[in-house]
Amino acid sequence: EGLWEHHAPTTPGGLRGVLCRLLETARVKPCFGVRVDGVVVRGEEVHVKGTARKSCANADVGTTVSQFSEFLEVYDCVVFCIPAPDVLEIKGLQKYLSSESLHVLKNVRYDRRMCEAHFFSEKMRPALKALMQRNVEMKVNDINNKLQYIAWQDQKWYHGISERNPSPPCAVVVHGPPDCSLEPLGDALDSTLSSLTGMAANDIAACRVFSKTIPWKVAQMVTPMEAVVGNPPTAPLWQCLVGGNGKIVLAGDFMTHSSYLGCIASADAAARAVVKTMICHRTEVVT
Structure with missing residues (x-):
């Protein structure tokens, strides 16, 4: 907790x-909007191939459209900070990893959850403010066990009313329980907020401006590396995976534990691995 x-x-x-x-x-x-599809290590270089996505405004219909293009870049070293199942989908990457590293990637496990963002009109702000006060998040259990967590985004990025945005919507992010059926959470949120605030569920639904659903098929890590490997190295701690003569580094909480601290620990280990690789290769080139 x-x-x-x-x-x-x-x-x-x-x-x-x-x-x-x-x-x-x-x-x-x-650089955002790039999905890596494959990697090739050629000597001192890592060639990355993928797809770049760029969002552009469509004035005719008042929305945005996505444009896709091929992405080709060359790097000295590449760090992948993504869930283990996504690592295994990158073409060519597995051949640069040891059998023990592949064993970890193939056997760590994640749960799945439904995540939704709900945007409400200004009318909902007083009720949410009274409910959340200065809290950012709240754990709840609705009657059907479809809702587990509510996060009020105002505390993160709301900076008051301005001329450009005279009535900004208030946003709520909700998570379903682990290993749920990935069903929509809107009705569960309305009924839960109704019981917590005293507002009618229909009135809450009428205040909804927009919602977005993200089915997390790979969500929170539940089986880390230490549950897969009997005696992992401890000096130094095994907190990231390295392959391709140091040119490929894999980081993630699956190497530590499911928390912000676990993510930071693995990221720090990855950064140290990159520094070590760059120093070693620079020394070899000079020699």
């Missing part, structure tokens, strides 16, 4: 604020 606690409201902007600060300090430019 508490290992997935949000960084808000103690941290301005929540986890997003933390990440923005890290990017600002690191002086790196992230």
